[in-house]
Structures are given as C-alpha cells and as structure tokens.
Amino acid sequence: MWPTIxxxxxxxxxxxxxxxxxxxRVLDTPLLRRITLLIPVAxxxxxxxxxxxxxxxxxxxxxxxxxxxxxxxxxLLRAPFLVVIVVAAAVTAVVRAQGWxx
Amino acid sequence: xxxxxxxxxxxxxxxxxxxxxxxSFGALAVAAGLSAWQTQALSLxxxxxxSQFALIAVVASGGSAAVAIATSTLIGTRNAxxxxxxxxxxxxxxxxRLLAAQATIDESTGMAARYEGDRxxxxxxxxxxxxxxxxxxxxxxxxGALGAGLIEDPNVFGxxxxxxxxxxxxxxxxxxxxPMRAVAAVALISAVVLAPFVAPGVPxxxxxxxxIAVGLLLGVRAGER
Numbered sequence: 001m002w003p004t005i006x007x008x009x010x011x012x013x014x015x016x017x018x019x020x021x022x023x024x025r026v027l028d029t030p031l032l033r034r035i036t037l038l039i040p041v042a043x044x045x046x047x048x049x050x051x052x053x054x055x056x057x058x059x060x061x062x063x064x065x066x067x068x069x070x071x072x073x074x075x076l077l078r079a080p081f082l083v084v085i086v087v088a089a090a091v092t093a094v095v096r097a098q099g100w101x102x
Numbered sequence: 103x104x105x106x107x108x109x110x111x112x113x114x115x116x117x118x119x120x121x122x123x124x125x126s127f128g129a130l131a132v133a134a135g136l137s138a139w140q141t142q143a144l145s146l147x148x149x150x151x152x153s154q155f156a157l158i159a160v161v162a163s164g165g166s167a168a169v170a171i172a173t174s175t176l177i178g179t180r181n182a183x184x185x186x187x188x189x190x191x192x193x194x195x196x197x198x199r200l201l202a203a204q205a206t207i208d209e210s211t212g213m214a215a216r217y218e219g220d221r222x223x224x225x226x227x228x229x230x231x232x233x234x235x236x237x238x239x240x241x242x243x244x245x246g247a248l249g250a251g252l253i254e255d256p257n258v259f260g261x262x263x264x265x266x267x268x269x270x271x272x273x274x275x276x277x278x279x280x281p282m283r284a285v286a287a288v289a290l291i292s293a294v295v296l297a298p299f300v301a302p303g304v305p306x307x308x309x310x311x312x313x314i315a316v317g318l319l320l321g322v323r324a325g326e327r
Contacts, residue, residue, distance in 0.1 A: 001140055004167040008157055009147035011175040016150075017203040019185020020194060028190070035314055036187035038322060040215040041276050042289040042313030043180045044208060044269045046306045047152065049290035051266040054297040054305075056159075067263030068270065075274050081112060085119035088267030092260030 063101040067092030109213075109223060110230045116209055116268065117234030120151070121242035123264040126256035127154060128246020134162035138247040145243040149236065150207050151265065153178040156302060176303030180310065184211040191224050205232030212272035281320035289313030 026032075052068045053059055071088040079087070095101050124145065131141040136158065144154050153174040160170040185206045191214060194202040210232040217223035246256065277283050293309035300308065 001136060001161075004157075004161075004170055005136075005140055005143055006147070007167075008153070008171045008174045009144065011171065012148045012150055012153055012178040012181070013203065015175070015178050015182045016185055016206045017200070018182040019187070019206065020189050020199050020203055022186060022189070024190060024193075031318075034318060034322060036190075037215075037218065038285055038314045038317040039180075039183045039187045039310070040208075040211050041273050041282060041285055042317065043183065043306060043310040044212055044273045045286035045289035045313060046293035046309035047208065048266045048269045048273070049293040049309070050297060050305060051262075051269070053294045057298050057302065059294060059298060063260065064263045064266065067260055068266050071263070071267035071270050075271060081115040081268070081271050082118055084271045085122065085264050085267050088263040089122065089260035092263035093258065094260075096258065096260065 061101070063092045063096040066095050066101070106226060109227050113213065113227065113230035113234045116213065116231060116272075117238040119264060119268050120209060120235045121238030123151070123261050123268075124239045124242025125246035125249075126259075126261035126264075127151065127158075128243040128248075129250040129253055129256040130155070130162070130246075131158045131243075132247050132250035134158040136161070138244075141247040142240065142243055145240045148174070148178075149204060149239070150178050150181060151239070152208070152306075173302050176301070177306065179303070179307060180208075181206050183310075184208070187211065188214060188228065191221055192228060205229065205236070207232065207235065208269065209235055209272065212269070216272075216275045279322070281317060281322045284320055285313045285317040285322065288316045 048068070052064050053061070055062065067088040067090075070091040071084045074084045074087045127145070128141055131144065131154075132138060136144075144157065148154055148157075156177045157170050157174040160173050165173075185203060188202070188206060188211055192198075192202050205228065210228045213231040214224040214228040217227055273286060277286055289309045289312060292312045293305045296305040296308055
C-alpha cells in the first residue's frame, strides 16, 4: 500500500507544480486570461454535478440531492459558508434516516 | 479590498466544513483497508480531496495499485490548470512556489477566484484558505481514521453532501452574470451525462472543457463578475 500512496502523492504534487513552472509570458495572452478566469467555475461546477448526481459511474438520485438543494436555498438566503455545509449534511442525514431516499 | 478579517473568517469557515468531510475520508480509508498512518499520509502529502477519495474507492473495490494511481492522478489533473490560473496572481518565487503548488486545491483556487481584479485579496484568500484547510483536513482525517471502528457508515451523517455544498458555496459569488451561469450549468450537466460512459476522472476534464468553450463563445471577459 505504501508505494501506491507515495507514487500517487508524488504524481499529485507534480501536477500541482506544473501550473507554476510554465513561463509567465506563455500565459499572458487575452485568450488564456479569459480561460484562466473560467477554469475554477467550470471545473468546480463539474465536480458539483458528479458529487451530487453520480455514484461511482452511475447516475443516482439519492439523499445527497435534497441536501445540495437545501444548500442552494441557504445560499439564496445569504447564509454563511459553514451554515450552507451543515444544512446540506443535516438534510441529507435526515432524508436518509427517514428512508425517503438512499 | 474586502477586509482581511472577513477573508480569513471565510477561510476558517470553509476549513471547518472541509474538516467535517475529512472525517468521512478518514473513516472510509480505514474501512478500505489502509492503516491510520497511511490514511494520514494521504492527507498530508497528496492533499487533494477528490483524488484521495478516488484512490481509496479503487482500493476498497479491490482494484490494482496501477488503477488506483492512474485514477487519482487523472482526477488531480485539474490542479495543474488551477496552478496555471493562480500563477499570475500569486507570482511565487523560489521555495514559495513549492508551497504554492501544495496549497493549490479546489477551495484555495475557488476562494481566490472570488477576488478577480483585487490581487491582494485574492492572495490572502488563497493562502488563508489553504492553511485553514491543511490543518483542519488533516485533523478531520485523524479523527475519522481513529474513530473508524465507532461509525459503521459515515454517510449516516450526510457527510457526502458536504463537499458538493461547499463547492456550490465557492462558485456562488461568480454566478451573477448569465454567461457565467451558462458555463456552470453546461459543466455540471455534461459531467453527469458523461459519467457513465468514460473512466473516472475524465468527466471533470471533459465537462470543464465544455464549460470553458461555452464561456469563450458567450464572451465572458475579465472584469465581469
């Protein structure tokens, strides 16, 4: 198990470092500036979709969905970060405990 | 510039939320067969949650070491793009560059992205978020790993909804314009649609590319929030 952990961690770090060793002037074009602005929003949104609606490699509507919807409502009500996260976990836990959704 | 106190407060709040789902990571890793030390090593060294969850999921399902490494690495590919986006903001030099790399995760990049056009705030948000999450992610991992025997299934507490909720809170301040909302919607929907058909890790990159393409077509520009 240790070789797996160390190799995977090394690869993860190499990827993180890669973005910083590309020379600045290569980045400095209008197109790339627009792309770098879009990267966090696009990738985080993709992760939200996967972690809400996908289990492994299958699409699944389970107790996470009402939890994330509750988080959305909390955000609309301008709730702070921690409240948004706790509300999502609490709603998911209750829905699961009641057996409404798996 | 948003006050330093408010930025640090947001960072600590996000760190606490992340610490909550680190508990589920610690518990699931030990359930997958890792020792507490191995679990802690992942959080200390790899320090990128999605890849860590992916690695233990492959191990738990009896997958080979090669598949575990490949899956976690593929999922971690986005961190290279985050570094690419953060490099001109942070402009790190020497040892700072090595630290910035380890600090480059979804949350630190997402928090910094909220202060586009305000470099001082963006830098503070990046470093404060990374520091708060590093400490609390590792503390949560430790609690989860040591308490693994006590909790049969950490999802009983709804912890699996904490991560997507945190990420929604991260992108939320950026979704004030219709082009940005379209970017988020296209990326989210295409990730879900692609997930059953391609290897784990690939949907994020393909959906991210689709979202970025939509953003370029709709003319999202710097300064638009």
